[in-house]
Amino acid sequence: MSTAAETHDDHHDGHQDPYHLAHHFDTPQQQFDAGKLGIWLFLTTEILLFSGLFCAYAVYRANHPEVFEFAHLYLNKPLGAINTVVLLFSSLTMAWGVRAAQLGQKNLLVGLLALTILCGFGFLGIKFVEYRVKFQNGELWGPHYNPKEMPGAAKDEDDRAKEDRQREAERKKHEEAITVAALTNTVATAPAGYHYDQSKYAPASSDNVDFASISPEWVRQQGSDTKPPGSIAETWHGDPPVNAQLFFSIYFVMTGLHGLHVIAGMICIAWILIRATKGEFGPHYFNPVDFVGLYWHIVDLIWIFLFPLLYLIT
Amino acid sequence: MTAITPDFGRGELLPPLEDNYLTHSRGILSWIFTLDHKRIGVMYLVSVLTAFFAGGVMAMLIRTQLLKSGGLIWPGDAQQHNAFKAYNEVMTLHGALMVFMVLIPGIPGALGNFVLPIMLGAKDVAFPRLNLMSYHLYLWGAAFAVLAIVMGGVDTGWTFYTPYSVKTDFGGVEYMAFGVFILGFSSIFTGLNFIVTIHKLRPPGMTWFRMPLFLWAIYATALIQVLATPVLGITVLFLIFERTMHIGIFDSRYGGDPILFQHFFWFYSHPAVYIMILPAMGIMSEVISTFSRRHIFGYKLIALSSVAIAAIGFLVWGHHMFPNGQSTMIDTIFSFLTMFVAIPSAIKVWNWLATMYHGSIDMKTPMCYACSFLFLFAIGGLTGVFLGTLSVDVHLHDTYFVVAHFHYVMFGGTMIGFLAGIHYWWPKMTGKMYNESLGRLACLGVFIGFNLTFIPQFIMGSNGMPRRYASFDPMYLPYHQLSTIGAYIQFASFLLIAVYLVHSLYSGKKAPVNPWGAATLEWSCCSPPPHDNFKFPPQVGDPYDHDAIVFDERLGGYVRDESIVPELPSNAPHHPLTHEL
Numbered sequence: 078m079s080t081a082a083e084t085h086d087d088h089h090d091g092h093q094d095p096y097h098l099a100h101h102f103d104t105p106q107q108q109f110d111a112g113k114l115g116i117w118l119f120l121t122t123e124i125l126l127f128s129g130l131f132c133a134y135a136v137y138r139a140n141h142p143e144v145f146e147f148a149h150l151y152l153n154k155p156l157g158a159i160n161t162v163v164l165l166f167s168s169l170t171m172a173w174g175v176r177a178a179q180l181g182q183k184n185l186l187v188g189l190l191a192l193t194i195l196c197g198f199g200f201l202g203i204k205f206v207e208y209r210v211k212f213q214n215g216e217l218w219g220p221h222y223n224p225k226e227m228p229g230a231a232k233d234e235d236d237r238a239k240e241d242r243q244r245e246a247e248r249k250k251h252e253e254a255i256t257v258a259a260l261t262n263t264v265a266t267a268p269a270g271y272h273y274d275q276s277k278y279a280p281a282s283s284d285n286v287d288f289a290s291i292s293p294e295w296v297r298q299q300g301s302d303t304k305p306p307g308s309i310a311e312t313w314h315g316d317p318p319v320n321a322q323l324f325f326s327i328y329f330v331m332t333g334l335h336g337l338h339v340i341a342g343m344i345c346i347a348w349i350l351i352r353a354t355k356g357e358f359g360p361h362y363f364n365p366v367d368f369v370g371l372y373w374h375i376v377d378l379i380w381i382f383l384f385p386l387l388y389l390i391t
Numbered sequence: 392m393t394a395i396t397p398d399f400g401r402g403e404l405l406p407p408l409e410d411n412y413l414t415h416s417r418g419i420l421s422w423i424f425t426l427d428h429k430r431i432g433v434m435y436l437v438s439v440l441t442a443f444f445a446g447g448v449m450a451m452l453i454r455t456q457l458l459k460s461g462g463l464i465w466p467g468d469a470q471q472h473n474a475f476k477a478y479n480e481v482m483t484l485h486g487a488l489m490v491f492m493v494l495i496p497g498i499p500g501a502l503g504n505f506v507l508p509i510m511l512g513a514k515d516v517a518f519p520r521l522n523l524m525s526y527h528l529y530l531w532g533a534a535f536a537v538l539a540i541v542m543g544g545v546d547t548g549w550t551f552y553t554p555y556s557v558k559t560d561f562g563g564v565e566y567m568a569f570g571v572f573i574l575g576f577s578s579i580f581t582g583l584n585f586i587v588t589i590h591k592l593r594p595p596g597m598t599w600f601r602m603p604l605f606l607w608a609i610y611a612t613a614l615i616q617v618l619a620t621p622v623l624g625i626t627v628l629f630l631i632f633e634r635t636m637h638i639g640i641f642d643s644r645y646g647g648d649p650i651l652f653q654h655f656f657w658f659y660s661h662p663a664v665y666i667m668i669l670p671a672m673g674i675m676s677e678v679i680s681t682f683s684r685r686h687i688f689g690y691k692l693i694a695l696s697s698v699a700i701a702a703i704g705f706l707v708w709g710h711h712m713f714p715n716g717q718s719t720m721i722d723t724i725f726s727f728l729t730m731f732v733a734i735p736s737a738i739k740v741w742n743w744l745a746t747m748y749h750g751s752i753d754m755k756t757p758m759c760y761a762c763s764f765l766f767l768f769a770i771g772g773l774t775g776v777f778l779g780t781l782s783v784d785v786h787l788h789d790t791y792f793v794v795a796h797f798h799y800v801m802f803g804g805t806m807i808g809f810l811a812g813i814h815y816w817w818p819k820m821t822g823k824m825y826n827e828s829l830g831r832l833a834c835l836g837v838f839i840g841f842n843l844t845f846i847p848q849f850i851m852g853s854n855g856m857p858r859r860y861a862s863f864d865p866m867y868l869p870y871h872q873l874s875t876i877g878a879y880i881q882f883a884s885f886l887l888i889a890v891y892l893v894h895s896l897y898s899g900k901k902a903p904v905n906p907w908g909a910a911t912l913e914w915s916c917c918s919p920p921p922h923d924n925f926k927f928p929p930q931v932g933d934p935y936d937h938d939a940i941v942f943d944e945r946l947g948g949y950v951r952d953e954s955i956v957p958e959l960p961s962n963a964p965h966h967p968l969t970h971e972l
Contacts, residue, residue: 099519100514100515101513101514101515101516101517101519101592102592103928107591107592110591111517111518111587111588111590111591111592114586114587114590114591115517115518115521115583115584115587118583118586118587118617119583121617121618122579122583122617122618122620122621123621125618125619125621125622126621126622126624126625127625128621128622128625129621129622129625129626129629129655130625132655133629133640133651136648136651137646137648140648141646144646218636218637218638218639218645219636219637219638219639219642219644219645220637220645221637222645319646320645320646322639322645322646323639323640323645323646323647326638326639326640326645326647327640329638330629330632330638330640334628
């Protein structure tokens with residue numbers, strides 16, 4: 078990306094040439110090829126940065142499938158789907174923008190880049206709405222996980238605190254049992270409710286999911302800020318699984334890091350938008366538009382993977 | 392002057408230019424914001440050596456503490472944990488500084504930046520601005536490391552293992568982790584730059600198998616930098632989230648798994664070992680061929696073994712975690728792959744030995760370091776095979792045997808290679824010759840001091856002395872004392888190196904264009920090189936063809952044999968440099 082502005086080098090001959098050729102390249106083609114290889118390598122590093130997150134996702138989903146099946150019910154599928162469409166559309170405008178730059182259609186290029194940035198704002202706006210609901214309802218990670226909406230009968234604060242204390246006591250008891258077992262070389266048995274009980278948290282089969290509750294009315298309500306009370310209770314029967322907060326850890330890190338990349342992409346597009354208004358791009362020189370376009374597509378692509386992995390689990 | 396015959400792309404007969412990269416422009420800002428790869432390389436060299444000095448002082452503190460079984464500087468016993476906090480911090484900083492600020496950026500950042508484009512006959516790296524940004528990021532990373540010390544220090548060891556790194560009450564962990572994150576990006580951008588430069592800026596005639604082997608090594612290194620470092624980035628980012636927001640991915644209180652941290656960490660940090668050692672191996676190929684005055688033996692095997700090491704290096708990370716709760720199956724696979732990586736390393740060593748065989752060996756300072764490398768790296772590499780053996784590793788895991796092993800590879804390999812490279816390219820970088828006798832003496836001092844430091848550590852490690860402890864059982868006392876004496880000898884030798892290198896800058900003999908008789912392209916460029924390196928892509932020949940290069944008494948350096956005239960490209964009507972004289 079940085080090849081673009083290297084014409085102001087101290088030992089360049091001074092005047093701007095239409096190819097923006099930096100002093101250490103022999104031909105514009107060589108400069109373009111170098112930039113293209115550079116941006117593809119950079120995109121590889123971006124994929125690898127996210128690969129750690131995808132790895133964590135895979136490990137925890139394999140180890141705790143019930144957590145993912147349960148906690149993803151808190152996500153707002155319609156909003157996620159709308160965001161997917163917004164990003165896909167922005168990829169279209171971006172790709173079209175690259176073509177406009179290659180053909181020297183300055184006004185079209187400026188318009189398309191502006192539209193792409195607008196889509197970026199749209200995406201972030203919708204994401205903000207989703208985040209706000211989660212923060213309001215305590216659907217958060219680690220120690221902050223304290224959702225208002227839980228399956229089963231509605232529980233008040235006191236009940237939940239009591240349950241927490243009870244679970245903690247059971248956990249301690251179990252740890253002691255393990256220590257004793259290790260010392261006496263016997264087998265420890267976990268108290269009920271502590272270990273993952275396969276039968277208890279088995280994936281919901283078609284028998285116990287109440288499909289009748291997923292009506293068009295229900296879907297429409299997803300679009301609003303607040304969810305109808307009891308919707309999770311209707312889709313999830315039985316107690317919530319242990320460690321459901323793990324899903325929100327992964328959800329917030331993945332979408333948060335992706336959001337940062339959207340912002341970075343928008344800044345890059347704004348930069349080439351300004352250069353486009355000055356008419357710097359044309360058939361001879363469109364490298365930065367092409368490279369920023371590739372970056373924007375990778376940001377889009379990562380979301381294409383995030384959406385089904387997080388929102389569409391069952 | 393008029394008698395100079397145009398000898399395009401060689402320049403051996405030319406007097407040094409008045410205008411070189413050091414004198415091209417003046418002022419501190421012309422250095423800080425330079426886009427010239429040579430200046431960036433020199434700035435890297437100064438920064439890396441400064442970090443090396445700081446890390447070295449910490450090593451001295453560690454060794455001095457261990458002169459007494461109860462601890463000499465920070466005395467205490469096993470019940471007084473607080474007494475050892477300062478030791479833990481110094482031990483952590485020594486590791487973190489040396490790994491992230493010396494070993495990883497050292498050879499690629501300093502020597503690679505300086506030499507790579509000239510070896511290619513290019514004017515600069517592909518992205519000069521990105522190159523400068525890498526260096527600035529390096530400085531920011533270093534600044535965060537200093538901030539970490541100010542904000543309460545780090546006592547986790549350089550590995551930042553969870554859960555300890557999450558719950559330690561030292562406040563600097565997240566700052567250090569962020570520093571490592573930034574240094575990682577510096578490393579990624581350097582690697583990206585080098586890959587693109589090697590792919591796209593090779594001059595006509597330089598095919599892949601006509602590249603100097605240092606470039607192959609740097610290329611393999613750059614591949615690892617680009618493909619492994621992002622994973623470290625996300626890992627330390629997770630660690631920061633864990634400490635500041637309790638995100639829970641590595642925290643078993645919230646359902647996370649601390650072992651996952653170790654997998655992520657070593658997925659980067661084992662290949663990082665090859666980021667450190669591969670460039671040093673590249674230097675070995677250059678130095679050994681030059682000073683044996685023989686064509687490198689087994690060129691293709693050395694070149695491809697670099698890539699093989701890079702590839703296999705990605706698949707061995709689990710050997711750091713044999714006793715940490717992996718399945719026996721996984722342990723066995725990682726053990727096998729670990730031994731497998733020894734094969735390409737051994738291919739290199741045997742090829743270097745074959746190059747020296749029947750060569751006319753000239754024991755100049757870089758060659759002294761090269762011979763030390765062969766000896767020390769062989770020990771480091773072979774003890775790695777011991778540690779890769781499952782049953783042996785269970786006994787030796789986390790003992791001083793491991794400490795000695797990786798110091799033999801990291802110091803005996805990378806740092807010795809770095810020193811060989813500094814001495815080899817010093818005349819080219821500075822235009823000055825250093826004192827050869829002092830150079831050899833210091834090399835001997837480093838070699839003796841190093842072995843005295845770490846051979847006792849092998850013994851006490853196999854006897855059960857755990858690593859990272861601030862105090863120890865009196866039975867290990869003689870080994871620790873020998874080790875400390877060795878460390879002092881090393882430190883004194885390094886001071887000697889610093890003295891004669893700095894001295895050479897002021898009153899060293901002027902360096903000829905080609906003082907060693909090497910055939911790679913950087914030796915056909917003036918010493919120090921001009922700002923633009925080459926006006927035209929230079930003539931590319933075999934980088935190890937020493938037969939065509941003969942010693943010239945008049946110049947005190949080597950020149951290309953006049954009877955062997957290279958073909959001139961048709962677009963080179965006059966000498967690229969004569970019109971400037």
